[in-house]
Amino acid sequence: MSTAVDFDDYLKSLGRLTSHVDPTAATPEAERIVEATGRLGGLLDTDITGLAAWVRDNPNDVPVLGLAVGLSQEKLKNALRDRFDTSGWHGLARTQPVELVTWLDAEFDLVRMLRTQMERTYTFADILVARAGTRATATRAGASGRRIEDEIEDIARDLGLDYTTRSRFAGRNGRTAPADLIVGDPNSADIVVAAKGFDSTGSKLTDAVREIEEMAEVRLPTQLVLAVIDGIGWKSRQSDLRRIHQLWATRQIDGMYTLVTLDRFRADVAEFARLRRLI
């Protein structure tokens, strides 16, 4: 066993793990996009029929159509699962090419997007804007995260409740757990709510479940624990969603809602608050 190195020395010895990538370098992925786009340009007419034949013949290149309408590969997968119950575009392109293209057109204006973009002349600035895209998506992610939180906060405010957002509440044995909305004093909370909306998938959904399980574990029997869960991302993480639903089914949490059932959320919160003489 070697002796511990001084922390500052250790800090100084940390190095970069990844190398810088030349953005103009050719990659296999770039090649594929170039070729697929070329084949798109060879279409006699950019319409549903022509595109359906194109995806049938080029099932691997469906993501290029996604890119054309502003869908990243992951966004495309999640949208496909929402509509077709599978994220596998390859199979869809071969077995239901017309349905696939028709849906892309109805939902994302595929035909018009292709026609206008393929004839447009792009500038250097356009390239840089596209490269900066990840920042824009991160900003949107933050906004959509607050969407559900804002909705439930509006309800709490509207009901005239005293509440705290994005904090921790105390339950049994002085233990605490995080919550997105806490009604009452966080040290003796009456109602705690988790708000988890995801349109994409990832281990964050598992984190969200862990958080709700923690709430259920810490809660006092007298505390009302509710979860507002929405977003198509859960369709690709059903085992996680099931765990939350199971908590509800076994009464470890008291309610589970989507945005369209928020009226019930409101009614349930109002009823509990009246019973507790909070309003």
Next chain:
DNA sequence: GGAGGGAACCACGATCCTGT
């Protein structure tokens, strides 16, 4: 090939810390 899961990414608000 497709499903599922884990880690990395960028942004933002709240809070901490520091120099004035």
Next chain:
DNA sequence: ACAGGATCGTGGTTCCCTCC
């Protein structure tokens, strides 16, 4: 006491890998 930079914690999204 206070302004403002640094840091922390949390948000959803994207990428990548493994397993069937």
